[in-house]
Amino acid sequence: MTTPIPPRPDVAELSGYHSPQIDVPVRLNTNESPLAPPVEFVDAWLARLREVDLNRYPDRAATELRDGIGAMYQRLGAQIFAANGANEVLQTILLTYGGHGRKALLFEPTYAPHAHYIRITGTTLVEAGRGSDFAIDFDAARMVIEREQPEIVFVCRPNNPTGTVEPLALIESLLAVVPGLLVVDEAYGEFAPDSAIDLVRNDRPLVVTRTYSKVWSLAAQRLGYCIAPEWAIAELEKVVLPYHLSAATQLAGVEALRFSDAMRARVGLLVSERERVFAELQATDGVTAYPSGANFILIRSEPPSPERGRALWQSLLARGVLVRDFSHWPHVEGCLRVTIGTADENDAFIVALRASL
Numbered sequence: 580m581t582t583p584i585p586p587r588p589d590v591a592e593l594s595g596y597h598s599p600q601i602d603v604p605v606r607l608n609t610n611e612s613p614l615a616p617p618v619e620f621v622d623a624w625l626a627r628l629r630e631v632d633l634n635r636y637p638d639r640a641a642t643e644l645r646d647g648i649g650a651m652y653q654r655l656g657a658q659i660f661a662a663n664g665a666n667e668v669l670q671t672i673l674l675t676y677g678g679h680g681r682k683a684l685l686f687e688p689t690y691a692p693h694a695h696y697i698r699i700t701g702t703t704l705v706e707a708g709r710g711s712d713f714a715i716d717f718d719a720a721r722m723v724i725e726r727e728q729p730e731i732v733f734v735c736r737p738n739n740p741t742g743t744v745e746p747l748a749l750i751e752s753l754l755a756v757v758p759g760l761l762v763v764d765e766a767y768g769e770f771a772p773d774s775a776i777d778l779v780r781n782d783r784p785l786v787v788t789r790t791y792s793k794v795w796s797l798a799a800q801r802l803g804y805c806i807a808p809e810w811a812i813a814e815l816e817k818v819v820l821p822y823h824l825s826a827a828t829q830l831a832g833v834e835a836l837r838f839s840d841a842m843r844a845r846v847g848l849l850v851s852e853r854e855r856v857f858a859e860l861q862a863t864d865g866v867t868a869y870p871s872g873a874n875f876i877l878i879r880s881e882p883p884s885p886e887r888g889r890a891l892w893q894s895l896l897a898r899g900v901l902v903r904d905f906s907h908w909p910h911v912e913g914c915l916r917v918t919i920g921t922a923d924e925n926d927a928f929i930v931a932l933r934a935s936l
């Protein structure tokens with residue numbers, strides 16, 4: 580079919596984001612929380628929603644939400660920007676600080692949407708690599724940064740899909756050499772031992788993004804945010820669509836904060852399950868497991884090959900366990916990524932894996 584108007588040539592070349600959803604008993608493929616949010620939270624949220632004047636636009640500045648998130652980190656709401664998922668935060672950062680004639684650098688393998696938003700905003704993508712253990716080598720990174728002078732540098736920490744947690748010292752070293760913004764994606768930050776949020780200051784070009792999707796069990800609601808210098812937040816506010824955050828979303832975010840003890844308990848549970856699954860994987864012949872600071876673990880079939888990885892993915896699926904197939908991705912050939920689920924789901928995965936090998 581010929582369409583009356585083709586998209587921009589750079590958009591025509593892109594392929595969309597695909598994460599196949601297959602209906603199976605054990606779904607460990609998209610890093611969501613395996614647990615529903617507390618019932619008390621849902622009740623509190625709906626009660627407040629009932630009082631909203633639905634005929635009026637919501638608070639454009641999302642003041643209560645931003646103040647609430649800020650308070651969690653002993654900061655003012657002026658250092659918080661919230662949007663419909665961390666993905667919209669990332670896109671807004673690129674619309675504001677990227678674009679034609681500007682460059683953004685990332686370290687592959689990493690979260691694929693970063694490269695996608697770089698491209699759709701017309702920003703020039705600069706790719707650097709990681710070492711064999713998936714860690715970022717500072718000297719190699721500095722060379723690329725000094726040569727390319729990117730306006731934005733992305734570091735995903737913990738990194739998706741590898742689980743790697745870069746030391747905070749590396750973040751500080753990068754801050755000393757970036758010519759523009761350093762954006763640290765902490766979508767899995769709550770599962771890691773420490774956070775780059777502690778490094779955010781008004782006189783530093785550091786932005787840290789987080790999400791309600793993973794630890795707050797709210798992937799369906801779409802809410803993410805960043806902690807950044809006030810001057811950067813003010814620019815992001817100019818670029819994002821007016822009234823982009825619905826009243827329902829703002830209230831969900833505010834009410835969820837009152838259940839942070841429940842959230843922390845869930846994080847603790849998933850972290851201990853992660854360590855248990857990691858130990859089981861290390862005791863399993865035929866796979867390598869990479870240490871992870873997130874709610875997932877990257878594994879590689881041995882000896883590594885894309886075909887062997889794909890066969891393992893299919894064999895797990897045939898046993899009712901869906902994980903994420905990275906077997907044909909550059910830098911992670913033969914790898915699969917398994918989300919940490921409930922203890923029962925994790926057991927089902929280990930049993931299916933051993934039967935498959």
Ligand SMILES: *Cc1c(COP(=O)(O)O)cnc(C)c1O
Nearest residue numbers: 664665666690739766790792803
């Ligand atoms: C899941 C994820 C996000 C964000 O998600 P939203 O659901 O849009 O908040 C951001 N970055 C990484 C690395 C992720 O894995």
